[in-house]
Amino acid sequence: MTGKVGLLGLAFLTLFIFGSFYIQLTGGPSRTQTARLDPFGDISVHLETQPDPPKTGGIPLILHLTDQSGKRVEVDKVQYDYEYQDRGVRTLKGERVDDGTFKAIATLTDVGEWQVHVTLVKGTQQTQITFILRVMANI
Structure with a gap:
């Protein structure tokens, strides 16, 4: 059970990092x-x-x-x-x-x-x- 929770946490962390990076790249002024x-x-x-x-x-x-x-x-x-x-x-x-x-x-x-x-x-x-x-x- 602990391994699944850790894997799920890692997946959310990865999604958060890539999401933040995407917003920084696409959300800038023209x-x-x-x-x-x-x-x-x-x-x-x-x-x-x-x-x-x-x-x-x-x-x-x-x-x-x-x-x-x-x-x-x-x-x-x-x-x-x-x-x-x-x-x-x-x-x-x-x-x-x-x-x-x-x-x-x-x-x-x-x-x-x-x-x-x-x-x-x-x-x-x-x-x-x-x-x-x-x-x-x-x-």
């Missing part, structure tokens, strides 16, 4: 948003992190920019401003990796929700998008 930037009109802005979900430490923030037809969009400048609670804003310049792709390494020091404000500049036009990153422990 990483793709639409912004208006002339002369392109509406563009799709996708923020990728490595790893995903992000963990504490130096994390690449990779931005992919495409127009409504899926063609990569070239902008003049990308700036990342990121913050955790009221601890002050940190600013990074996005480095061009490829057409429509920019990257910067953010130092995410704490577990929790970080705000990442991305500013895109094309000529005299600019737009800003805000993403929420749920940062996990680096274990």
Whole structure:
């Protein structure tokens, strides 16, 4: 009888762990948003992190920019401003990796929700998008 109870407890524990992991992966805020930037009109802005979900430490923030037809969009400048609670804003310049792709390494020091404000500049036009990153422990 004790073996069956232990096995049942182990099964529930396994289900709980996998359920929690699934919720963390699927319950995060959207990483793709639409912004208006002339002369392109509406563009799709996708923020990728490595790893995903992000963990504490130096994390690449990779931005992919495409127009409504899926063609990569070239902008003049990308700036990342990121913050955790009221601890002050940190600013990074996005480095061009490829057409429509920019990257910067953010130092995410704490577990929790970080705000990442991305500013895109094309000529005299600019737009800003805000993403929420749920940062996990680096274990």
